[in-house]
Amino acid sequence: MSGRTRSTATISRVAEAAGVSRATVSRVMNGRSTVAPELAARVLAAAEALDYAPSPVARSLALGRTATIALIVPDLSNPMFQDVLRSLSLAAGEDGHRLLIAESNEHVEDEEILAIEARRRCDGIVLASPRLPTEDLRRLVPQLAPMVLINRKLPGSDVPSLSVDHGAGISDLVSHLLSLGHRKIVYLAGPPVAMSNVERLTALRRLSDNGRQFELIQLACGAMFDNGHAAAGEVMSTGATAVVAYNDMVAFGALSGLHELGVSVPDQISVTGFDDIPFARFTTPPLTTAAVPTGTLGRQAWEHLREQLQGHSSTQETDFRPRLLVRGSTGRTT
Amino acid sequence: MSGRTRSTATISRVAEAAGVSRATVSRVMNGRSTVAPELAARVLAAAEALDYAPSPVARSLALGRTATIALIVPDLSNPMFQDVLRSLSLAAGEDGHRLLIAESNEHVEDEEILAIEARRRCDGIVLASPRLPTEDLRRLVPQLAPMVLINRKLPGSDVPSLSVDHGAGISDLVSHLLSLGHRKIVYLAGPPVAMSNVERLTALRRLSDNGRQFELIQLACGAMFDNGHAAAGEVMSTGATAVVAYNDMVAFGALSGLHELGVSVPDQISVTGFDDIPFARFTTPPLTTAAVPTGTLGRQAWEHLREQLQGHSSTQETDFRPRLLVRGSTGRTT
DNA sequence: TTGAAAGCGCTAACAT
DNA sequence: ATGTTAGCGCTTTCAA
Numbered sequence: 001m002s003g004r005t006r007s008t009a010t011i012s013r014v015a016e017a018a019g020v021s022r023a024t025v026s027r028v029m030n031g032r033s034t035v036a037p038e039l040a041a042r043v044l045a046a047a048e049a050l051d052y053a054p055s056p057v058a059r060s061l062a063l064g065r066t067a068t069i070a071l072i073v074p075d076l077s078n079p080m081f082q083d084v085l086r087s088l089s090l091a092a093g094e095d096g097h098r099l100l101i102a103e104s105n106e107h108v109e110d111e112e113i114l115a116i117e118a119r120r121r122c123d124g125i126v127l128a129s130p131r132l133p134t135e136d137l138r139r140l141v142p143q144l145a146p147m148v149l150i151n152r153k154l155p156g157s158d159v160p161s162l163s164v165d166h167g168a169g170i171s172d173l174v175s176h177l178l179s180l181g182h183r184k185i186v187y188l189a190g191p192p193v194a195m196s197n198v199e200r201l202t203a204l205r206r207l208s209d210n211g212r213q214f215e216l217i218q219l220a221c222g223a224m225f226d227n228g229h230a231a232a233g234e235v236m237s238t239g240a241t242a243v244v245a246y247n248d249m250v251a252f253g254a255l256s257g258l259h260e261l262g263v264s265v266p267d268q269i270s271v272t273g274f275d276d277i278p279f280a281r282f283t284t285p286p287l288t289t290a291a292v293p294t295g296t297l298g299r300q301a302w303e304h305l306r307e308q309l310q311g312h313s314s315t316q317e318t319d320f321r322p323r324l325l326v327r328g329s330t331g332r333t334t
Numbered sequence: 335m336s337g338r339t340r341s342t343a344t345i346s347r348v349a350e351a352a353g354v355s356r357a358t359v360s361r362v363m364n365g366r367s368t369v370a371p372e373l374a375a376r377v378l379a380a381a382e383a384l385d386y387a388p389s390p391v392a393r394s395l396a397l398g399r400t401a402t403i404a405l406i407v408p409d410l411s412n413p414m415f416q417d418v419l420r421s422l423s424l425a426a427g428e429d430g431h432r433l434l435i436a437e438s439n440e441h442v443e444d445e446e447i448l449a450i451e452a453r454r455r456c457d458g459i460v461l462a463s464p465r466l467p468t469e470d471l472r473r474l475v476p477q478l479a480p481m482v483l484i485n486r487k488l489p490g491s492d493v494p495s496l497s498v499d500h501g502a503g504i505s506d507l508v509s510h511l512l513s514l515g516h517r518k519i520v521y522l523a524g525p526p527v528a529m530s531n532v533e534r535l536t537a538l539r540r541l542s543d544n545g546r547q548f549e550l551i552q553l554a555c556g557a558m559f560d561n562g563h564a565a566a567g568e569v570m571s572t573g574a575t576a577v578v579a580y581n582d583m584v585a586f587g588a589l590s591g592l593h594e595l596g597v598s599v600p601d602q603i604s605v606t607g608f609d610d611i612p613f614a615r616f617t618t619p620p621l622t623t624a625a626v627p628t629g630t631l632g633r634q635a636w637e638h639l640r641e642q643l644q645g646h647s648s649t650q651e652t653d654f655r656p657r658l659l660v661r662g663s664t665g666r667t668t
Numbered sequence: 669t670t671g672a673a674a675g676c677g678c679t680a681a682c683a684t
Numbered sequence: 685a686t687g688t689t690a691g692c693g694c695t696t697t698c699a700a
Contacts, residue, residue, distance in 0.1 A: 010677055021687045026679060036685065056455045057394045058677035061692050066391065068434070068455070076420040077612075086410040089437055098455065099435050100402070103423055121390045121402070121432060225616050252616055259618055278411075279613050282559050282586055284593055344693060355671045360695055370669065392693035395676050672699085683688075 009050035018046035029054055068122035069305060070100040072115050072129060074108075079277040080294055081128060084150065087298025088126060095306060097123075104129070112136060119144050123309055126150060126301045130195060146308035148301050152195070158315040160304040162297050166196055166274075167203035169290035169322035173244060173272045174207045174214070176288070176324060181333040182242040182270060183214045188221040188231055188254060190246030197246055200274065204244065215240075221250055228253025232261055241269060241333040248273035248280045251287055255329065259284075266331030276325055285328030293320050343384035352380035363388055402456035403639060404434040406449050406463060408442075413611040414628055415462060418484065421632025422460060429640060431457075438463070446470060453478050457643055460484060460635045464529060480642035482635050486529065492649040494638040496631050500530055500608075501537035503624035503656035507578060507606045508541045508548070510622070510658060515667040516576040516604060517548045520569055522555040522562060522588060524580030531580055534608065538578065549574075555584055562587025566595055575603060575667040582607035582614045585621055589663065593618075600665030610659055619662030627654050 011029075015022045020039055027035050028043040035043075046052070060066040069092055073081045089099045102118040104111040108131045119125050124146040129137070134154065141147070141157055149161035177185060187204050190197035201218070208216035217238050221227045228250035235243050235254065245251035251273030258265055265271055265285060273280055276291030297320065307314035345363075349356045354373055361369050362377040369377075380386070394400040403426055407415045423433045436452040438445040442465045453459050458480040463471070468488065475481070475491055483495035511519060521538050524531035535552070542550035551572050555561045562584035569577050569588065579585035585607030592599055599605050599619060607614055610625030631654065641648035 011679095012677080022678080023680080023688080024686060027686090030679085034685065039686080053450075053454065055395075055677055057391065057400065058692090059679080060391045061389075061395050061676090061694090062678045062680085064692070076416070076423065082410070082416050085435075086437070089410065089435055090439065093437070098452070101419075101423055101433055101435055103420070103427070105424065116387075118432070120387065252613075256616065256618055282590065284590055284618060345695095346693080356694080357671060357673095357696075358669090361670090364695085366695095368669065373670085389693055392676090393695080395678090395692085396694045396696085398676070670700085672697105674695105674697085676693105676695085678692085679690105681688105681690085684686085 008055070009047075009052040011052075011054065014043065014046045014050055014052045017050060018042045026054075065123050065309075066121065067096055068098045068100055069302075070102055070118040070122045070125045072102045072104065072111070072118060072125055072127050074104050074106050074111070074129060074131065076101070076103045080275060080292065083278075083294035084128065084298040084301070087295040088301055089298075091299045091302035092305075095302070097302075106131075108132060112140065115140065116143055119147075124148075124305045126305060146305060148304045148308075150297060150301060153317055158313060160308075160314050160316045160318075162300055162304070162318050162320065164196070164292050164297075165319040165321045166199035167206075168319075169274060169292075169324075170200050170203035170244070171207060172322070172324040173274070173288075173290055174204070176326060176330065177242045177244070177270060177272070178214060180242075180270065180330060183333075184217070184238075184240045185214050185242045185244055186217040186219055186235055186238050186240040188219055188228060188235070188243055188245045188250050190221065190223045190250070192220075194223070200246065221246060223247060223249060225249050225253040225256070228255075229257040232257025232263070235269070236261060236263060242272070242330070243269065244272050244274075246274065248275045248277045248287060248289055251289070251329070252279070252283055255283055255285075255287070265329055267334070270330040270333070272330060274322070276322075280325075281327065283329070288327045288330040289325050290322035291325050292322050296320060342389070343381075343386040345386075345388065348377065348380045348384055348386050351384060352376040360388075399457050399643075400455065401430060402432045402434055403636075404436055404452040404456045404459045406436045406438065406445070406452060406459055406461050408438050408440050408445070408463060408465065410435070410437045414609060414626065417612075417628035418462065418632040418635070421629040422635055423632075425633045425636035426639075429636070431636075440465075442466060446474060449474065450477055453481075458482075458639045460639060480639060482638045482642075484631060484635060487651055492647060494642075494648050494650045494652075496634055496638070496652050496654065498530070498626050498631075499653040499655045500533035501540075502653075503608060503626075503658075504534050504537035504578070505541060506656070506658040507608075507622075507624055508538070510660060510664065511576045511578070511604060511606070512548060514576075514604065514664060517667075518551070518572075518574045519548050519576045519578055520551040520553055520572050520574040522553055522565055522569070522577060522579045522584050524555065524557050524584070526554075528557070534580065555580060557581060557583060559583050559587040559590070562589075563591040566591025566597070569603070570595060570597060576664070577603065577605050579605065579607050582609045582611045582621060582623055585623070585663070586613070586617055589617055589619075589621070599663055601668070604664040604667070606664060608656070610656075614659075615661065617663070622661045622664040623659050624656035625659050626656050630654060 015025045128150040153161045273287045273289035280287040462484040487495045607621045607623035614621040
């Protein structure tokens, strides 16, 4: 109620105060084996009095583990990663592990050092590093393991990876559009180098089946709001009745641009996104999209990592199918 | 080019390989004092060959510092904190420090333990804990310092704090609205317990000056999109020509609700937000708001923390004035 | 300039 | 059941 202790107590002080050995204090603090109740009580009392708590750093050194994991991401401002971060932090936290975050800030060249450095401070890492060349990654595995990959695979390795099934998401979106009668669809393409763009485009091409299922028009666009916004005019000039945007941001931009052109969505044209970022439900009209299960990604990432930390080798490649969310931005073609 | 080293090398191995003492290796690795060039070269070569890098954990124990700081936030899904997180991580990273994140998930009762626990793993913390009672916080300072507070002050303590000048933000918003001719303004209030809401409301009351400057109507609302959305009807029934929303999310909701009612913004009514979260520029119409300088908050938080880590006591209370961002959601009253 | 030795705070055999 | 001892891997006096 009054004592204000400074300069943290050590296990030795507590041992001394309780008149026991440090080993006994350690045992008590860890709820280990059997310590005579009387001694345990003395130790606890001393610890309490001295406001003692074991030093995590010293424990880490002695135990060879830190109860910390790291998340490595290219860009924290990406809503996708924010959600993964959150769920990962929560899941790991429930099992008593802390989360270190390392952002490469899109500097691929630093990513390697960053990952290695981060890994040395903790017990394992979750790596979301879409740009790192596969070969480099493969070479790094021994230094980085235990680890789990997010949004990319490493064939032939025994690193668990959690990915999004872009093709399935696109397929659901397209089925939905087809069921509404759309037969001429424009794809607002993302960055050509982005894996997710390639996979989404590939799926679209396959589904279009050379125009036999629907006519596919590809428009170079980008990944941001402004790209979608700028594309609105071009979209309309194609005469398409529906637009599949690379992601939600682009879809927002398109929605906004179309609105400015006086085009009514979904009456005159339907729009779909991809990701289901937090604001997708709040646009006007609310965005029909394929929801990437970021929460699941984060949680499972921790579970796979935990398996490995416990010595079980948890190799596995998982593809998560996005969930089709039909909202107001899609409607029957007229 | 070939050797694949497992089970990380230690300083002893390197010393042995180089035929020197561990002390010398340590000196070389830290670029310390003067080591004979020849020896240094031998050490470096051995380190390289063994793929050696000093253990951060062991260094932390020996040095008494971890080169890590922690950010403690109630809710990572809050866009405000995301941006602080990002800028803090970047700033600290540039000075070679890592960031540990700890989310209390809005459980105030756990916040205290969480903070203490986090603090023990690192050199200092940035605490964004609006709900923690002042008295508890005051009691915690000795255990948590060095620390810096975000979004709250601790009068009488020597803890630096970085806050938002809500009053100034509201003042700018109101001046803007007054200049557009608005004289009847409704405030869509946030959670009554939220400090930010109290301060914003207080500023509004003061500026209204009992209706002499403008008529102020307060509507209980909330902090979320849906709250704003639900309030649209009531807003219109007040006959006000402008609405000041508690924050951007509420403003979005209001925008959406008004749109559904067929009310045109800003022609029939003006709407302002607060925060300038990333999507504020993307609404239809783009939201006029008071931008909270989250990037600055994060950066300065690190700078204050760094000062303390270097031994300089950096007491200071800073209030950041939000920046008025005039966009499309406000216009002249008709 | 370099090395020997002590210590950071803890845990874990091994004895007793 | 408890204490003794030897580390975990590094840094840093202190001597030489």
